[in-house]
Amino acid sequence: MDDATLRAHLRRFGFSEKEVDTYLTLLAHGEAKASTIADVAGVSKRYVYSVSEALADRGFVEVNDHVVPTRIRARPPETVVNQLVTDAEAIKPALEARYTRAEPATDQFEVVKSRETVLKRIQGLIADSESELTLSIPIGRLSDVADELRAAVDRGVLVTLLITETDEPPADCCGVASITRIWGEPMPAMVTADDRVGLVAPAEMLTSTHSDTQAIVFSHPQLGPVIVGSFFGNYWPVGTEVAVTEPTSLPLTETNFRIAVVEATLWCRTETPLAARIEGRWTETNEPVDLECRIVGVTQGLIEPANSQFPIEASLTIDADGETYTVGGEGAFIEDIEAEQVTLREA
The missing domain is CATH 2.30.30.690 (SH3 type barrels.)
Known part of the structure; x- marks a missing residue:
């Protein structure tokens, strides 16, 4: 498991970014003083004490304050995982007793009228993508989603990106996609994540200060592949390839x-x-x-x-x-x- 995936899993257990930094630093040392952890993790010693107490309450570390200076020790990962499994099994009967089975939610569509909201929806779709992402976006809005795109590529998502309204490769396009193409003409902003959710917005909605147009956000297992097919069938072929990622290591x-x-x-x-x-x-x-x-x-x-x-x-x-x-x-x-x-x- 790579570092980014490990950090993502720890965040699912309620860790903040600083808590992840602190815990991973402590794991690397096994046992250390608060000042050592603070220096390596880039946080204050006071914060290390606070985080260590919280991690100790959750069973991840042990704090020995009977010595001076206080020593903090990471519990063996096998012990931590076994305790997490035991805790999860313990609450399972209570969760099942409270659970009411419901039919899946109906397919959802959302009409968006604000450019700011459209950008937030696009950023969210990119951030939540798990395996595959297609995106067309005008050159003037690439910087708004560049960080989310790089994070998606880093976690192994196949990102196919078509940057529109430009005939020159943008200087900041390195690492934002697995495959990048450019096209000088405007086209609708289209994004699909994992063939199931996405957004379609008229070109002017992201480029004009004032626009009366609307975007559609969808969550529909049949519509997603249709939008992907339109993206690759109608628009991708007209673009000019400007960047392709290196292959992932084998196996x-x-x-x-x-x-x-x-x-x-x-x-x-x-x-x-x-x-x-x-x-x-x-x-x-x-x-x-x-x-x-x-x-x-x-x-x-x-x-x-x-x-x-x-x-x-x-x-x-x-x-x-x-x-x-x-x-x-x-x-x-x-x-x-x-x-x-x-x-x-x-x-």
Whole structure:
């Protein structure tokens, strides 16, 4: 687990950023004085004492104030995790007793009239994305979402970004996306996160001081793929590619097929021979598939030069024991295999 993911998990347990810094510093030392932790974590000694007491109450550390100076010791991670599991199991019966099962909420749509609100919604969608994000945004608004985009890339989200109303790559576009294109014309601001939530806003809503237009924020499992298809089918091909990320280190396991295809493309272009494990089903018989194979071809339209017949086409061609098969993602029917999980490694 990388550092960013670990920090995110700790925040889910109620840690603030400074508490994360303090706790990770203490873990690295095992046991230390408050002044040592304060210097390394970049916080005050008084704050370390306060945080340590809070962490001790939650079972993460032990504070020995019977010695001078006070020593703070991290409890063994196995002990901490076991205690968390025990606590969670202890409250489970009470939670179940209070739980009332409800039908899922109906699909939601929100009409937004304010430019500031539109930007906040876009920032929120980027921040909440888990695996894949598509975004078109005018050059003048890139700085408003750049930090959220870089954070998404850092946590492994596939970010495809189309920057509009510019014919020159922006100076600050490094690291904001996995694949970046530019286009000199205006277009609607479109964002989708994980194929299920998103926003569509007229171009002038983000560029004009006064606009009577409105944006639509949606949460709809059928609409998300439609917006993604429109983004890649109608707008992505007209853009000019200006930046592409480096491939992620191998081995790599992905349940998002589009990410697997992008990574395979990037590695194949380094002339690295790829092996793979494909788990899914045969599209003709619906029988399960679990194949060890070699990647012998990639078809895609996201990265130049594209070799797909249409922009959203994405597939792998594999060789398994001398037999050649094609692999597609969720809903595949033309390909031989519908993949549910792909593991890539160097052959």
